[in-house]
Each structure stands twice: as structure tokens, then as C-alpha cells.
Amino acid sequence: AQSVSQHNHHVILSEAASLELGCNYSYGGTVNLFWYVQYPGQHLQLLLKYFSGDPLVKGIKGFEAEFIKSKFSFNLRKPSVQWSDTAEYFCAVTAQRGGYQKVTFGTGTKLQVIP
């Protein structure tokens, strides 16, 4: 079965620091990859997505992620974080399973940015 691992559960950074959140997935076939963000008290919103093509994808608010197929990874990066980036970040993968597409989420990484 497909699975998604986010090894960083809680990250604390100062404003202007660089961010990298890890995401690894396990699945042998073709996948689609996503990063979602959940601001405090809000629902999940899409940050960026990868379906095919350039493995470096750029999303909203200055976030980007790189798909490295050989490492089964899709790490999220931002060169300089802001206090407003404080949120929980979820990596997700969809894969073909028995004729339908199943979406699996990681357990999330809470990012706290200190002013």
C-alpha cells in the first residue's frame, strides 16, 4: 500500500531563515504529489502540485518543491520564511489503486516561525 512519511513533526524557525520540509513516499508506480497548508483554525489549501514534467515545481507564496524520483522524495522549500508561514504542512500522494485513485496524506509538519 502507498504511504507518505513526513519526518519533521515540529519545526521552529526565525523569520528569514530557510525552510526545507521532508516528504518521502512509498509506491512503485506513477504518482501525483501535493503539498497542502493548513493555517491555524482553517481548512487545507493547496500550495503546489506535481504531475509530470519539470521536477522542480513552484507554488504560491514563494514555496517550491523538488520531485526526486530515485529518492521517492518531494521536499518542500522556501528560501526565507515569514511569520505568516506559521501553519501545518501536509504532503500527499495519489496513486492508481485497483481502478481508482487513492489520496494518502502524511502526518503533517507544524511550522512555527518566530518574529
Next chain:
Amino acid sequence: NAGVTQTPKFRVLKTGQSMTLLCAQDMNHEYMYWYRQDPGMGLRLIHYSVGEGTTAKGEVPDGYNVSRLKKQNFLLGLESAAPSQTSVYFCASSYNPGKNTEAFFGQGTRLTVV
């Protein structure tokens, strides 16, 4: 454009009571999902539907039932609520997760079972 709307937003139940959570989407999406979100466990799929009249079990289906009588609505039922079902419930919909589309989420329902 409402997107995905969940009702109610908050609810407190006593153990053994029943309730239904309603999810409505206006994007003509085929797929709909119910997740629960618990601290440190991320989002876990309860049930999902790949089209009107279809439902399927997710990772944690026990204690829940669902129905998709209309394409735009996906109902989640708790027949006999238990404290372990205290959680935040999110509904989501997508056109087709494999067709280069993402899931859109509702605002969530915070359920407390006492």
C-alpha cells in the same frame, strides 16, 4: 463560488447519540472524501465516493456510514457516537485525483463526544 461546504461547523454529542454531517460541493466533482484529523496523526480517510451512488471504505471506516445519493452531496453518519470519535472532520472533493487535479477541502467540523 462556495466550493466545498460542511455543516455543522461545531457539534457536541453525548455518547450513544447519532448525527449526520453534510458535505456539499458545487464544482461538479466526481470524487468526494471524508477525513478525520487528529493531533499527530494527520488526515485519515474514513470513506470516499467515486461518483453518485457509490461509496467505499477508507482507512478508518468503523463506526461511520456514508451516502452519496446526489453527486453534489456526501453525508457522513455516526450511528452511536463514542468519545474516540472526537475529532475534526474534513470533507473534500476532486474531479479525479489522477487527472491532474487536486482535492478541495471544506472548513471542517469540530465534533466533541462527551
